[in-house]
Amino acid sequence: MPYRSAERRRVLAAAALGRTVQDPGPVSSEGELLHSVTGEILDVSPHLIVIDTPEGREERLIIAPWATAWRGEAVSPADLPVGSNVIIRALRAGRVVERIWADVTRMTGVIQSIGTDAKDRTVELYCGPHRGQRTIVIPYGASGRLRVRHPQFEPGYLFDAIGIRENGVTHARLPATSQPPYRWTAVPPPPLGYSSVQSRISGTATWSDAFDFDEQGAAYPMLERSDTACDEAGVSCAGLPYLSLGSMLNVRNVCAGRTSVLPIVACGCMAGRFCDRCLECGTSPRGRIVELSPTSFVELGGDLTNGCFNVRLGLG
Template identity: 45%
Template structure:
């Protein structure tokens, strides 16, 4: 049985009681600029109106400097009612829209089947089976990063949703994975509590702020998974917190673990957003948390320092 978010919240409350942790809210002043997700209701050159999951509407002013992404730099015409948008505001107060991603989607996992340009992808037990179509004009671009587009190969693309269909258009911007004959680094004798590597993002169906961690405790109903071969990470549980710092922007925040990042440990690539990250993927952030910390969804990653919360 997969863990529910209710279980995660119960574990956080129990942890606070047992270890006398002060209550921490993700909407306090320590959190950086808050991304806004919702369905586009209306848009003009001066304002965008979004309907959020809780039924409320938010109006954000736009200007000539507002950047719109829809498979690349896009124009106002792509802000069509009914499409989903993720907006990064210009400041913590969310007074205006700095950047808008329209219908952005991501598929990360292992290819289980292929028919032509349609790929079935196992995204892990928490995200299930996904189907993605890679158009002909994008196939060569994807193959630069994923030359083996066949069952058993890893797959990570960013694209857009069109109704129920996902179009995979661009691979993650990262350095190539190490060659199979590459010599592995010597094993560590101790488990590190400060992790420096790559942060990526995933789509959280609840639109929440949290992290998927590659070494979640497998016992009980935590829905955990191992950290993968050659990766040494401390085991944590649902409800634990990570202090995450974007080394490209300097923005940081405490982020709760809401699920297991089962697929992250299987990738050995390095992010190249501001230099090459010192190791591979150490955390996946939900889409809103990723944007809050200064990440660009179309880039797909940033260099990160993660400090594990230890009582």
């Protein structure tokens, strides 16, 4: 059966059940809104950054005195190289830069093979049916802190790291989680369900760079396989209800106190395999219950280098 569009599904479901169609976006009644701006650096100075957005617009943003940047490590914003792809968290209607992540990427998948090089190691990752295979490099200098959080460094085990893309090569720099001790096909079962599903579910929210550039949305693990053409969907240790592409989620960052309404736009089959917890503010219940696009993650107050925040999820 051909899958049409998430937007159309949302409209049709709302009409059939007699509910209003909710527009995606942040819930504005909770302090100053954060904005996410993405693009390629054209010029940068200590006080000003000029970027070329995906729409081809040139944006000139003011860099706040307290602003920080990350490109494999903490750097001064003025030291970012021209040509870097950046994600910027901005205040004041998106004009004042507060935080910059340059060439940041996240490698979430299953270890397929590991190179035998002595120093920098090449690792093949399987990132799910939609995202395919990916080759990453673990530099010798980062291997210690990555291996200590990934003790099962062998094919069949999950891997999650944050790094940078440099000259077309993906370099892992930071572990994004403590590796689950089980193989990716042996996800622990969810707790036994009782009478009905809770209206709000708590867990971990992460981000992924597998979304389209500047896309607002989320990937959700508990989708019917037949509806999404994703043979590995429908696995989670968190006891999630079934939803579909196009369903709206009310995503609340418990740590930052910010909420957004986001559509499900992708299959989060790989996120569902991680039965870990986020320690961003207290210990979250186990299980990754949603995977956000970088833009949505930043606008909800998340830090891309931390990799997660504690989340409370409701149906939007």
